[in-house]
Every structure is written in C-alpha cells, then in structure tokens.
Amino acid sequence: MISNDSPRVIGTGTALPANYVDQEQLTSRLRELWEKRWSDLRRFDKIQGALGITGRHLALPIEEYIPLDTFAKTNDAWLRVAPEVGTAAAEIALERAGLKPREVDHLFFVTVTGIAVPSIDTRVISALGMRKEIKRTPIFGLGCVAGAAGTARAADYIRAFPSEVAMLLSVELCSLTLQREDLSIANIIASGLFGDGAAAMLIGGNAQPKSTGPQVIATRSLVFPNTEEILGWEIVDSGFKIVLSSKLTDLVRANILDEVDSFLAKQNIDRSHIKHWIAHAGGPKVLETLEGALALPEGALARSWSSLQSVGNLSSASVMFILDELLEDHVAAPGEYGMIIGMGPGFSVELVLLKW
Incomplete structure (x- = not known):
C-alpha cells in the first residue's frame, strides 16, 4: 500500500570536475600510451569509437596524470579531489531542498574509486559544517549499483526515522583507476568509458516541507x-x-x-x-x-x-x-x-x- 508518509526525494545536486576533455583527445592520448604494445590499433580505434561518448570530465588536468605511476599517488590525488566535488554536489542538493547542512541526520557515502580512513564523508562533513552528532554509513565495494542501492538504504532509514533527513553522496573519480600496463580488452573499454563526477540526494519523511520530488x-x-x-x-x-x-x-x-x-x-x-x-x-x-x-x-x-x-x-x-x-x-x-x-x-x- 502506498502511503503519503513514504520517504521522498527532497533535493538533488551534481558536480563535475572542471577538467573537461573531448573524447577524440582522450582517445589520442590513450593511443599514444599503448600504440607500441597494442598489436591491432584498428581494433583499439573501433572499440573506442563504438562507445559513443563525446567527452568526459577528469579529476585532474590531463598532464597531471603522467606522474601518477603508483597506487599511492593516484589515491592521494583521489583524497584531494573527492572532498571538493562531493562538497559541491552536496551544497547544491541542500540549496534545492531549502535545508542547512546541520539539518541532515544521516550521511550515506558511496564510492568504489578510492580508499580513505577515515572515509571521505568526514571531510565533507567538516567542509559543510554539519553537526558532530551526524550518523555516517560509508559504503565501499558496491560499484555501479551503489547509487540505486544507496537510495534504497537511505529510504529504509527514513522509514525507520520519518522525522529525519538522510543524504546520499556518491563520489566517483574513475580516471584515477586507469591501469597503464593492462592491455586487456576490458581495460581498453574501461579507459574510454568511465568518467568522473559526484552526486548528492536528500531523502526526507513526513516532517519535511512539501516537496514535488518523488x-x-x-x-x-x-x-x-x-x-x-x-x-x-x-x-x-x-x-x-x-x-x-x-x-x-x-x-x-x-x-x-x-x-x-x-x-x-x-x-x-x-x-x-x-x-x-x-x-x-x-x-x-x-x-x-x-x-x-x-x-x-x-x-x-x-x-x-x-x-x-x-x-x-x-x-x-x-x-x-x-x-x-x-x-x-x-x-x-x-x-x-x-x-x-x-x-x-x-x-x-x-x-x-x-x-x-
């Protein structure tokens, strides 16, 4: 039975890193990286072209990826950029919902492109000025399904606590996971497919102002x-x-x-x-x-x-x-x-x- 008290989306926001690169340029740089070791460049070009992508936003300016030759270096870059784009997306969602950061009761954070302990949401909490009593659920490992799964889990929480507000925050900087030495078809596809960005969603219950969200x-x-x-x-x-x-x-x-x-x-x-x-x-x-x-x-x-x-x-x-x-x-x-x-x-x- 559908209830008027069902959890409701009361605000959303997205943010993209400022470093936009068109797909043709990205493909050219990847081709340069692999052309001496890839036996069939025509197949490489065909795979990249079939993705139908016009361009992507990158966590860093393209030249700054060159020195990132270890996991430690790429993860350090992730630690720098992830809080910035995550905070930007959260600010937009809060503004659209007409809420202040201190009015969020539970923050669900999802990612699969970097590792941090404490998790990145702690940096976002500090940047936004959320209250110290906020509850946190950082989730790693769900991958691409985490946006939908996080929506479901945040809604579950609001069903239990209908007077509260939950935020779901996703930050994915896929470009920082590029494997330069992996010549598999899977990596060739991934190199041309994944982009970087952050998104936030606020879900509230019956105590929230009237919203036109679903x-x-x-x-x-x-x-x-x-x-x-x-x-x-x-x-x-x-x-x-x-x-x-x-x-x-x-x-x-x-x-x-x-x-x-x-x-x-x-x-x-x-x-x-x-x-x-x-x-x-x-x-x-x-x-x-x-x-x-x-x-x-x-x-x-x-x-x-x-x-x-x-x-x-x-x-x-x-x-x-x-x-x-x-x-x-x-x-x-x-x-x-x-x-x-x-x-x-x-x-x-x-x-x-x-x-x-």
Missing part, C-alpha cells in the same frame, strides 16, 4: 550467486584493475525482465505504468540489452543515453545524475511512476520504484 515506494535488492568474476576490481600493485566479462549482458538479458515484472507485480502495477526509466548508463551494450529485454518503448532510456554520451559512465553516480536531470526538467506529473535500475559487481541489481 516518493520511494518500494525497492528490491538482488545478488546473483557465483557471479563474482563478471564485474568488479582485482586489487593489484598499481591499484584497481577492471574485471569486466563479456557475459555481463547475457546475465542481464536472462534475468532482468522476470525480476522487474515480479517486483512491479507486488506493487500491483506493470511495466506499462512506468513513465520514467532511470537506468544506469553502463555502456551502449548494457543500455541496448535493457531496451530489448524489457521491450521498452522508443526513447524510454533517452536520458541514460544522453548522460553516457556527454559524461561517460559515472559508476554509482550515474543514476543520480539521470534522476537529477529529470527532476530539474520538471517533466514528471503527479501520479506518474519511475524506476531506477542499478547494476554492479556481485553480480547485483537494485530496483527502486518512485512515484510523483
């Missing part, structure tokens, strides 16, 4: 057994080495339809009721697979395609960027449904049903 009606978390080798990181001396199996799209194609339909059936609705699809912009093959498997109408994933083209795959921040754009365009009408679909290592899927 309610989080229901969620479903899925972890498919024995799929650890499908997607993720391998931790090596130089940092995070991509694990990306060609079986990923087969797994999505075989499972996503039944999972989505059974999830919606429990809410007494079906796919035809979903007006707004907020699907993780994982890459062209992932989006094509979702469109086909779910038999989506033409243009249903237009925002996902647009996000992928303009900024690349932003990992956990991806669905948050897409939702932010949807909310800022003010196209959703009262009573309409939306569906967030996130996918990540595990292999895991998170489904979040929204209603305006």
Whole structure:
C-alpha cells in the first residue's frame, strides 16, 4: 500500500570536475600510451569509437596524470579531489531542498574509486559544517549499483526515522583507476568509458516541507550467486584493475525482465505504468540489452543515453545524475511512476520504484 508518509526525494545536486576533455583527445592520448604494445590499433580505434561518448570530465588536468605511476599517488590525488566535488554536489542538493547542512541526520557515502580512513564523508562533513552528532554509513565495494542501492538504504532509514533527513553522496573519480600496463580488452573499454563526477540526494519523511520530488515506494535488492568474476576490481600493485566479462549482458538479458515484472507485480502495477526509466548508463551494450529485454518503448532510456554520451559512465553516480536531470526538467506529473535500475559487481541489481 502506498502511503503519503513514504520517504521522498527532497533535493538533488551534481558536480563535475572542471577538467573537461573531448573524447577524440582522450582517445589520442590513450593511443599514444599503448600504440607500441597494442598489436591491432584498428581494433583499439573501433572499440573506442563504438562507445559513443563525446567527452568526459577528469579529476585532474590531463598532464597531471603522467606522474601518477603508483597506487599511492593516484589515491592521494583521489583524497584531494573527492572532498571538493562531493562538497559541491552536496551544497547544491541542500540549496534545492531549502535545508542547512546541520539539518541532515544521516550521511550515506558511496564510492568504489578510492580508499580513505577515515572515509571521505568526514571531510565533507567538516567542509559543510554539519553537526558532530551526524550518523555516517560509508559504503565501499558496491560499484555501479551503489547509487540505486544507496537510495534504497537511505529510504529504509527514513522509514525507520520519518522525522529525519538522510543524504546520499556518491563520489566517483574513475580516471584515477586507469591501469597503464593492462592491455586487456576490458581495460581498453574501461579507459574510454568511465568518467568522473559526484552526486548528492536528500531523502526526507513526513516532517519535511512539501516537496514535488518523488516518493520511494518500494525497492528490491538482488545478488546473483557465483557471479563474482563478471564485474568488479582485482586489487593489484598499481591499484584497481577492471574485471569486466563479456557475459555481463547475457546475465542481464536472462534475468532482468522476470525480476522487474515480479517486483512491479507486488506493487500491483506493470511495466506499462512506468513513465520514467532511470537506468544506469553502463555502456551502449548494457543500455541496448535493457531496451530489448524489457521491450521498452522508443526513447524510454533517452536520458541514460544522453548522460553516457556527454559524461561517460559515472559508476554509482550515474543514476543520480539521470534522476537529477529529470527532476530539474520538471517533466514528471503527479501520479506518474519511475524506476531506477542499478547494476554492479556481485553480480547485483537494485530496483527502486518512485512515484510523483
């Protein structure tokens, strides 16, 4: 049963590093890096071109990546930049929600592109001037699914504490995970696919001022057994080495339809009721697979395609960027449904049903 007291999205914000580089320039630099060791440059060019990305934002100016030849150096760069873009995204979300930093009760922080102890959210808390009693849940390892999963977990918290406000903050600086010595197809794809950015979302309960943002009606978390080798990181001396199996799209194609339909059936609705699809912009093959498997109408994933083209795959921040754009365009009408679909290592899927 849908309640007027369901957790509601009351503000979103996004931030991108200032260092924008068009895809042609990035591809050229990567080609220079690998041309002496890559046996088939025509295939390299074909892979990069097939991604359909026009450019990406980088954590650092492109020349500053040259000295980053160890994991320690790349992680130090992550420690410098992550709090800056994370704070910027959080400030925008707070402003749109009409809230002050001290009014946030719980901060959920997700990332998979850097390591910090204490976690980066402590630096954001200090930068924003949040109160010292704030509760924190830093989450590492969910990868691209963490934006959707974090939305679900923040909503769970608000269901338990409906008078409070939760913030979900995602910071992903994927460019700092580039593996220069990895000539695998997976790394070649990743080098042209992933971008950098941060996104924030505020979720409140019945004590918050009236918001036009959507309610989080229901969620479903899925972890498919024995799929650890499908997607993720391998931790090596130089940092995070991509694990990306060609079986990923087969797994999505075989499972996503039944999972989505059974999830919606429990809410007494079906796919035809979903007006707004907020699907993780994982890459062209992932989006094509979702469109086909779910038999989506033409243009249903237009925002996902647009996000992928303009900024690349932003990992956990991806669905948050897409939702932010949807909310800022003010196209959703009262009573309409939306569906967030996130996918990540595990292999895991998170489904979040929204209603305006």
